[in-house]
Amino acid sequence: DAKTTQPNSMESNEEEPVHLPCNHSTISGTDYIHWYRQLPSQGPEYVIHGLTSNVNNRMASLAIAEDRKSSTLILHRATLRDAAVYYCILRVSSGNTPLVFGKGTRLSVIA
């Protein structure tokens, strides 16, 4: 499985935007970029995914570099409820393949 690299931790002030980076230099053409997050005492929660173009949904935006070797998850206005571990995962396009989690980035939000 292709590997992703994320910072261990990041900190943000409440109501400010947060940019969570992910490097995936060995990504293949059929790999989608998925983001999940895990709030304290909960299971992981899907956030967003994309292939080549930037993606937006109600939770976040995903910006994908032109060469696809890196991506950034953008939370437009961090709230205390966004404090979680964020995982960047590569997943092949076909079938229902298992998720391969790394250690993720622990995001702290300061009031």
Add this chain to the structure above:
Amino acid sequence: DAGVTQSPTHLIKTRGQQVTLRCSPKSGHDTVSWYQQALGQGPQFIFQYYEEEERQRGNFPDRFSGHQFPNYSSELNVNALLLGDSALYLCASSLLDVGNQPQHFGDGTRLSIL
């Protein structure tokens, strides 16, 4: 619409014992995957069940086994428990033939081995 539910939420066992964890998938989902999450680590894939058969398996010993029932619910069994089996066990459900769709996770069972 109920999401993924897991039971029990917490469990304490001793070394050598056996344990069974249960999972009910999100309504409409036919595939169940199990993950083990050690403290401070990301979840690790154990296996996936579809149509009552194990479809894929991660790097876990045969002590870990599972079952899927006709109503798509699933069980994870672990025999001869070791201290290292202490972890959060997560169940995720999805639809098999829909490519790249999200997996929906339950909140897990916290297993402690004494």
